[in-house]
Amino acid sequence: xxxxxxxxxxxxxxxxxxxxxxxxxxxxxxxxxxxxxxxxxxxxxxxxxxxxxxxxxxxxxxxxxxxxxxxxxxxxxxxxxxxxxxxxxxxxxxxx
Amino acid sequence: xxxxxxxxxxxxxxxxxxxxxxxxxxxxxxxxxxxxxxxxxxxxxxxxxxxxxxxxxxxxxxxxxxxxxxxxxxxxxxxxxxxxxxxxxxxxxxxxxxxxxxxxxxxxxxxxxxxxxxxxxxxxxxxxxxxxxxxxxxxxxxxxxxxxxxxxxxxxxxxxxxxxxxxxxxxxxxxxxxxxxxxxxxxxxxxxxxxxxxxxxxxxxxxxxxxxxxxxxxxxxxxxxxxxxxxxxxxxxxxxxxxxxxxxxxxxxxxxxxxxxxxxxxxxxxxxxxxxxxxxxxxxxxxxxxxxxxxxxxxxxxxxxxxxx
Numbered sequence: 001x002x003x004x005x006x007x008x009x010x011x012x013x014x015x016x017x018x019x020x021x022x023x024x025x026x027x028x029x030x031x032x033x034x035x036x037x038x039x040x041x042x043x044x045x046x047x048x049x050x051x052x053x054x055x056x057x058x059x060x061x062x063x064x065x066x067x068x069x070x071x072x073x074x075x076x077x078x079x080x081x082x083x084x085x086x087x088x089x090x091x092x093x094x095x096x
Numbered sequence: 097x098x099x100x101x102x103x104x105x106x107x108x109x110x111x112x113x114x115x116x117x118x119x120x121x122x123x124x125x126x127x128x129x130x131x132x133x134x135x136x137x138x139x140x141x142x143x144x145x146x147x148x149x150x151x152x153x154x155x156x157x158x159x160x161x162x163x164x165x166x167x168x169x170x171x172x173x174x175x176x177x178x179x180x181x182x183x184x185x186x187x188x189x190x191x192x193x194x195x196x197x198x199x200x201x202x203x204x205x206x207x208x209x210x211x212x213x214x215x216x217x218x219x220x221x222x223x224x225x226x227x228x229x230x231x232x233x234x235x236x237x238x239x240x241x242x243x244x245x246x247x248x249x250x251x252x253x254x255x256x257x258x259x260x261x262x263x264x265x266x267x268x269x270x271x272x273x274x275x276x277x278x279x280x281x282x283x284x285x286x287x288x289x290x291x292x293x294x295x296x297x298x299x300x301x302x303x304x305x306x307x308x309x310x311x312x313x314x315x316x317x318x319x320x321x322x323x324x325x326x327x328x329x330x331x332x333x334x335x336x337x338x339x340x341x342x343x344x345x346x347x348x349x350x351x352x353x354x355x356x357x358x359x360x361x362x363x364x365x366x367x368x369x370x371x372x373x374x375x376x377x378x379x380x381x382x383x384x385x386x387x388x389x390x391x392x393x394x395x396x397x398x399x400x401x402x403x404x405x
Contacts, residue, residue: 016295049299053131061126071132086279087316094313094320 006035006042016048018055026054029065031072099166100213102149110163114154121150135243148210158218239298240289246302248276249309253366254341263287263300270302275317275369278306310341317366317376322383325349330384340364340378347380355384 013020023043026032032051035042043051050072057063057071103110106120124146126132133139152158244263257272268287276282281303288298312319323338333351337344340361347359358381365376390398 057129057131061122061129075132075134090278090315094315 005045007045007048009034009041009043012043012048012051016052016055018051022055022058023051025065026051026068029069031065031069098213100145100148100211102152102162102166105145105149106153112153114156117150117153121146121154144210148214151210152214152218161218239291239295241298241301242288243301243303245305246272247305247307248272249307250312250314250366251309251341253306255367261302268300272304273370274367275371276304276306277316277369278304278314280304280369311339312341312378314366317368317374319365319376319378320381321378322381324383324385325353327384327386329353330355330382338380341366349382353382353384355382357382 009020009023012018013023023032027034031054032043032047035044054068054072057068058065063071103112106112106117106124108116108120112120125143128139128143128146130136130140130143133143152162242263244261246259246261248257253272253274253276256274258269259272260267260269262268266287268284270284272282281301284300284302286297287300291297306314308314310319312321314320319341321339323336325336328334329336329349330353331351333353334349336347336349338347338361341364345361345364347361358379361378361380363375364378368374368376387394
């Protein structure tokens with residue numbers, strides 16, 4: 001585990017003003033993975049923008065954790081479909 | 097600067113109750129929230145508009161002022177003078193602009209992102225509207241993400257490219273990994289807009305536009321091209337020279353090769369994105385060219401050949 005890749009949850013909540021309970025709940029609902037080492041809990045730096053996004057949706061729109069899970073999956077599916085559509089368009093261009 | 101009809105923005109009547117306003121705002125916010133509409137600038141703009149409308153209409157005091165003076169916002173100065181005179185006289189109703197702080201529920205927008213109309217009526221900057229405080233929580237928000245497009249030639253993607261780009265007054269030195277694709281977006285953390293309430297800066301997203309300056313067609317890291325071969329080479333086999341991105345290579349054509357046969361030159365495609373030393377393949381489709389303007393002798397020979405079958 002490289003120090004540059006993972007950050008302590010306690011540091012993150014302190015800096016972001018997002019409650020630790022929220023991050024804990026995201027973990028319980030399988031929306032964010034924790035990395036545990038020497039009794040400290042870390043999160044992947046790459047997950048930070050996702051946590052912030054889920055927090056905004058929860059805070060701004062009052063969406064519960066089940067709803068966040070659904071939105072996360074739907075957005076991932078949408079992005080996959082966009083990428084697939086992009087690839088198909090490029091494939092089509094080979095025949096132009 | 098035009099008058100903004102906040103009721104119209106929230107699609108409600110002027111007689112709407114606080115519950116109606118909350119309901120209308122929540123409904124539109126769910127529809128237009130930027131996190132649910134990534135890369136949709138229209139949705140983001142509308143989201144700002146409904147936030148502004150909600151900011152005013154959900155606050156009874158602001159709503160009262162808006163209802164009373166909204167359409168006459170141009171005369172705000174006159175109202176302000178009148179208000180000050182009334183206050184000096186020991187009473188009256190608090191008017192526009194400075195001196196008074198309002199709290200807000202902290203949506204993800206800076207007050208500077210509100211319209212000029214809002215600023216004119218309710219003040220901006222150090223004036224009438226401030227985020228945070230009061231009973232509602234203050235949240236740090238990441239700054240706005242910014243988008244930029246960078247054009248490169250396909251041949252520029254063969255190696256890592258060092259480029260300097262200007263974003264406003266900032267110059268950013270970038271190393272663009274070889275094999276970057278058309279339409280691909282990379283994120284540069286912390287080069288977007290300023291954060292709010294001490295939140296982190298937004299990110300800069302650079303989308304690449306790759307202009308194909310070669311005769312090859314590209315699909316991910318693979319390249320595609322067509323190569324004409326003569327009828328005789330197709331029938332009897334032979335050796336041809338084909339172009340690749342890093343020069344010409346000799347290729348053996350098998351006897352009795354059919355039209356549209358596809359051959360693969362392994363590793364002669366583009367470098368794979370962020371996979372050092374790995375390359376895509378080059379696919380060559382043979383197009384057999386038929387001889388034209390046959391001589392008498394050729395016609396006779398072809399006739400003889402046809403009789404052998």
